[in-house]
Amino acid sequence: MAEQHTPTSELQRQLQLLGEQFAERLAQELPELANKAELLQAGDHQAQLQQLRGLRDQLHKLAGAAGTFGFASIGQRAHELEQQAIHWLESLRLKDQGLQEFIQQLQQFAAQGVQGEPAPNSPAHPKATLKPETDTHxxxxxxxxxxxxxxxxxxxxxxxxxxxxxxxxxxxxxxxxxxxxxxxxxxxxxxxxxxxxxxxxxxxxxxxxxxxxxxxxxxxxxxxxxxxxxxxxxxxxxxxxxxxxxxxxxxxxxxxxxxGEPYRVLIVDDDQHLASRYSLILRSANMLVEVLDRPAGIFAAMSRFNPEVVLLDVNMPDCTGPELAQIIRFNDDWLRVPIIYLSAETDITRQMNALIKAGDDFVSKPIADNALVTTVFSRAQRARLLSIALSRDSLTGLLKHADIKEQVGIELERAQRSGKPASVAMLDIDFFKQVNDSHGHVAGDNVIRALANLLRQRLRRVDSLGRYGGEEFLVVLPDCPADQALRVLDEIRQRFAELHFIAGDSEFTVTLSAGIASTEAGAKDAGELLERADRALYVAKHGGRNQVSQS
CATH class of the missing domain: 3.40.50.2300 (Response regulator)
Structure with missing residues (x-):
C-alpha cells in the first residue's frame, strides 16, 4: 500500500530535510572556522582585525541558526565564542596571551564537529486557523x-x-x-x-x-x-x-x-537555510511567505508582495537590519508594517539601539517554532486591524472616499490593458433626509449599514465597495459589462426595498437609486467614468427613484 502523506507528516519530512542540509553545512563550516583561527596568528594587525571580524560574523550566524535546527550545544558555544571575538575587536590587543587561548578554543570547537542528529522542533499549529466561509452567519x-x-x-x-x-x-x-x-x-x-x-x-x-x-x-x-x-x-x-x-x-x-485572507510575511535573511525553515513553519500556520536574501531587492518586494509583517536579520553583509528598517520607514506607505528583528544578539543595549532606529520587536535566535508563529501572528493581526481602521469607513466598514476613487483608476487602467470591460456604479438612498428627520439618526445609521452589508454579500470578492458620501456609495466591478452590472444592481435594489426597519414604535422601508457607467463606452480617465455614473444616477433620481439607470 502506498504511504499516505498528511500535511503534518509532510511538514515533518521537509523539516527533517532542512535539518540534514544544515548538518551538511556544519560539516563544511566548522573546518573553515579552524582555518580562519589559524590565520589569526599570522599577518599584520589590520589583516588580523579583518579576519577576526569575519570570524565574529560567522560565529554570530551559527549561534542563531544551530539551535533552531536542533544543535543547541553548538549554538550556545558559538555564541560564547562570538562574545570573545567582540571583546578582542573592542580591545584591539591582538597580541595578548588570551588571544592564543581564544584561537585554541576555536580550533577545539571546530574539531568537535557535529554531535548527534538534529532534532527539529515540532511544527506550530496556532489556534487561529482559517475557518471555512459560510454564506450567512x-x-x-x-x-x-x-x-x-x-x-x-x-x-x-x-x-x-x-x-x-x-x-x-x-x-x-x-x-x-x-x-x-x-x-x-x-x-x-x-x-x-x-x-x-x-x-x-x-x-x-x-x-x-x-x-x-x-x-x-x-x-x-x-x-x-x-x-x-x-x-x-x-x-x-x-x-x-x-x-x-x-x-x-x-x-x-x-x-x-x-x-480573513492569510497574513503576508516577508523574511529578509541572507542565511538561506534558516530563512527556508522560518518560511516553512509560517506557511504551515496558513501564512503567505516570501523570502528575500538581498536587501537591495526590498523596494520591489514591498511593492509587489505588500507584506503585513517584515522579519529582518540584524547582521547581513553590505546592509544591516536596522539600516534596512530605516530605508523601509522612509516610505510613508510602509509605516504601518511591523518590523521584527531576528538575531542571535543578546546584548540589551544593542537590541534597544536597533529598535530606536526603526523596528517594533526583537526576537533572539534560536526561536521555537510556536514562539515564531505566535509573535508573527499577533503582529500581523494588529497591523491588519489598524490598516482596516485607517482605510475603512467606521460605520460601514467599506473603503473611504479617497480609497474607492483610487480603485476606479486602477480598474480603468486594467480594463484598458486587458480589453475586458469594467463597470462603475453610484448608489444613493432615496429620501434619506426624511429617514433621519422622521426616525432619528440611529435609524439612519441602521439603513446605511444595512445597504453596506447587502452590497458586501451580493457582490464578488474582486469588486471594490466604498462609501462615497453620507448616503452615497460607489461600486467598482472589474470584468463586468454594463448589462451584467445592471442586472446585479437591480437585484440589490429589489432586495433592499424588501428590508423592514424599526425605530421606536414605527416600522418603515427605504429604496435606493443607482447609475452605472462602463468602460465599454470609453473613458480617458477615472474622472470621466465617475462623471458618467453620476449623470446616470441623476437620471434615475429624476425618473422617479427606486430604479437603476446606465449611461
Missing amino acids: CIYILEDELSIGENMCLTLGNFGYHAEHFSRIADFDAALQRRLPDALIIDVNLGDSEQTGLAYAAALQQRLVQPLPLLVITTEDDFATHLEAVRVGAMGYFTKPVDIPQLENRLMRCFAQQQ
Missing part, C-alpha cells in the same frame, strides 16, 4: 427583554445575519444542542434567572470544544463588570441602549479575524 441572542431582543434580531437580519432570540436560558441551551451558532450575544442581567448572563457564559464556554465569539450587552458600565466580561472571553462590551451598527461592526471584525 448564525447569531444567538440571550436577552430577557422581548422588545430589545426582537429589534436586535430584525436589525441583524437586515445586516445579512441569521439571528435567533431567546429570553430564557433553558430555551437557549436547547437551541445550542440543535446547532452551534457562529457567535453569542448575551445580556448580563437576566431578570428572574438565578445566574447572571456572564456566569452562564463562563460555564458555557468551558464545556464547548472551542469557545465561540461572545459579545456582552448590559446596563452596567462599571470596571468590575468589564473585568468579568474579559475573564469569560468577551470580544465586545456594549451598554444599553445598544448601538447595533457598532455591535455589528464588532461582529464583522470577529469573523474577519477567523476567515
Whole structure:
C-alpha cells in the first residue's frame, strides 16, 4: 500500500530535510572556522582585525541558526565564542596571551564537529486557523427583554445575519444542542434567572470544544463588570441602549479575524537555510511567505508582495537590519508594517539601539517554532486591524472616499490593458433626509449599514465597495459589462426595498437609486467614468427613484 502523506507528516519530512542540509553545512563550516583561527596568528594587525571580524560574523550566524535546527550545544558555544571575538575587536590587543587561548578554543570547537542528529522542533499549529466561509452567519441572542431582543434580531437580519432570540436560558441551551451558532450575544442581567448572563457564559464556554465569539450587552458600565466580561472571553462590551451598527461592526471584525485572507510575511535573511525553515513553519500556520536574501531587492518586494509583517536579520553583509528598517520607514506607505528583528544578539543595549532606529520587536535566535508563529501572528493581526481602521469607513466598514476613487483608476487602467470591460456604479438612498428627520439618526445609521452589508454579500470578492458620501456609495466591478452590472444592481435594489426597519414604535422601508457607467463606452480617465455614473444616477433620481439607470 502506498504511504499516505498528511500535511503534518509532510511538514515533518521537509523539516527533517532542512535539518540534514544544515548538518551538511556544519560539516563544511566548522573546518573553515579552524582555518580562519589559524590565520589569526599570522599577518599584520589590520589583516588580523579583518579576519577576526569575519570570524565574529560567522560565529554570530551559527549561534542563531544551530539551535533552531536542533544543535543547541553548538549554538550556545558559538555564541560564547562570538562574545570573545567582540571583546578582542573592542580591545584591539591582538597580541595578548588570551588571544592564543581564544584561537585554541576555536580550533577545539571546530574539531568537535557535529554531535548527534538534529532534532527539529515540532511544527506550530496556532489556534487561529482559517475557518471555512459560510454564506450567512448564525447569531444567538440571550436577552430577557422581548422588545430589545426582537429589534436586535430584525436589525441583524437586515445586516445579512441569521439571528435567533431567546429570553430564557433553558430555551437557549436547547437551541445550542440543535446547532452551534457562529457567535453569542448575551445580556448580563437576566431578570428572574438565578445566574447572571456572564456566569452562564463562563460555564458555557468551558464545556464547548472551542469557545465561540461572545459579545456582552448590559446596563452596567462599571470596571468590575468589564473585568468579568474579559475573564469569560468577551470580544465586545456594549451598554444599553445598544448601538447595533457598532455591535455589528464588532461582529464583522470577529469573523474577519477567523476567515480573513492569510497574513503576508516577508523574511529578509541572507542565511538561506534558516530563512527556508522560518518560511516553512509560517506557511504551515496558513501564512503567505516570501523570502528575500538581498536587501537591495526590498523596494520591489514591498511593492509587489505588500507584506503585513517584515522579519529582518540584524547582521547581513553590505546592509544591516536596522539600516534596512530605516530605508523601509522612509516610505510613508510602509509605516504601518511591523518590523521584527531576528538575531542571535543578546546584548540589551544593542537590541534597544536597533529598535530606536526603526523596528517594533526583537526576537533572539534560536526561536521555537510556536514562539515564531505566535509573535508573527499577533503582529500581523494588529497591523491588519489598524490598516482596516485607517482605510475603512467606521460605520460601514467599506473603503473611504479617497480609497474607492483610487480603485476606479486602477480598474480603468486594467480594463484598458486587458480589453475586458469594467463597470462603475453610484448608489444613493432615496429620501434619506426624511429617514433621519422622521426616525432619528440611529435609524439612519441602521439603513446605511444595512445597504453596506447587502452590497458586501451580493457582490464578488474582486469588486471594490466604498462609501462615497453620507448616503452615497460607489461600486467598482472589474470584468463586468454594463448589462451584467445592471442586472446585479437591480437585484440589490429589489432586495433592499424588501428590508423592514424599526425605530421606536414605527416600522418603515427605504429604496435606493443607482447609475452605472462602463468602460465599454470609453473613458480617458477615472474622472470621466465617475462623471458618467453620476449623470446616470441623476437620471434615475429624476425618473422617479427606486430604479437603476446606465449611461
